[in-house]
Amino acid sequence: MNILYKGENIEYSLIQSTRKTISIVVDSERRVLVRAPIQASRQEIQRVVEKKAAWIASKREAIAKCQTQKQELANGRKLWYQGNVYLLQICTETNSKDKEPDSCAEISDENIIVYVNQGQEEEIRQNLMQWYYCQARQWILQRVEYYNNGLKEYINRICIKDQKSRWGSCSSKRNLNFNWRVILAPPEVADYVVVHELCHLRHMNHSQEFWSEVAGILPDYKERRQWLREHGQKLMEKI
Ligand SMILES: [Zn+2]
Known part of the structure; x- marks a missing residue:
């Protein structure tokens, strides 16, 4: 038509x-x-x-x-999600303003489609980040619950943050902080970050006891940690 x-x-x-x-x-x-x-x-x-x-x-x-203009967030830009690379696809839509944060973008085949109203770079970034944060929160909460089933540690609060160099942290107030970029890493690597911080609720240090606690849950944690050491930096790149 x-x-x-x-x-x-x-x-x-x-x-x-x-x-x-x-x-x-x-x-x-x-x-x-x-x-x-x-x-x-x-x-x-x-x-x-x-x-x-x-x-x-x-x-x-x-x-x-x-x-014709050069944009950082343009169609075809490579984006990580759970260890895979997707290509950004920008879609302008009449009713994109009414969208919920977790539906302002979606994965379809090899693309991450971001829905926007105007299509300026800032709007694209905002919607994409909103979606990433949503996915990160949902995934992390679910994994924390899963692993804490066995540990049964008291958790005060879980925060998803934008950090330049850290993947996660645990405070003496029993707050767990995770970098939203955890969602960019392969799930088994992201699981290591979750387990690492959970184990800090028992041992607030990197002692022998701490590492055996981690190994008790993830016997192959060293390989997962190695992936993060080798590839982590590229997941920290600015979006
Ligand atoms: Zn640590």
């Missing part, structure tokens, strides 16, 4: 499903995708798309402009 806007013929593809509202997405290749409820008629959909023609045209123009 297509619309005419200021003499330009803009094609769009249509997917109808059991959703309630019509949404329009302009992807990083400037393609227009319209999602609509099954019961919506073609004319009805066409009317909605035509009303949004100016918005669609401006998004397509902005994307073309973005592609």
Whole structure:
């Protein structure tokens, strides 16, 4: 299907499903995708798309402009997630403002798709970081709970932080802090960070007792730690 806007013929593809509202997405290749409820008629959909023609045209123009400017967070930028490399794909969407923090981005095949409204670099970064923090929090809380099932240590608070050089820390108040970048590392490496900090609740040092506590939970902790020593720095790079 297509619309005419200021003499330009803009094609769009249509997917109808059991959703309630019509949404329009302009992807990083400037393609227009319209999602609509099954019961919506073609004319009805066409009317909605035509009303949004100016918005669609401006998004397509902005994307073309973005592609010629050099941006750090541009389409195709490599991003780590749980030990794998994905390619950033930026998607401008009509209703992206109403999105929950954990749905302002998503993984699809080899891409991390970030949904934005305007598409400036700051907005892309903000939405991507919001999503990373959400994923990090969910994953870390779940792993802390899993490993603390056996340890049964009292934890006061768990914080997810942005730290330049540390992966985690444990305070005398029994607060555990984790770097959000833990979510960039392979899960088995991230598990080592979780177990390391949990064991500090028993031993606030790096004594023999501390390391045997860690080894009791993760017998191969040395390999996991080695991965972090060798590859950790590249996960610390600025996004
Ligand atoms: Zn330590």
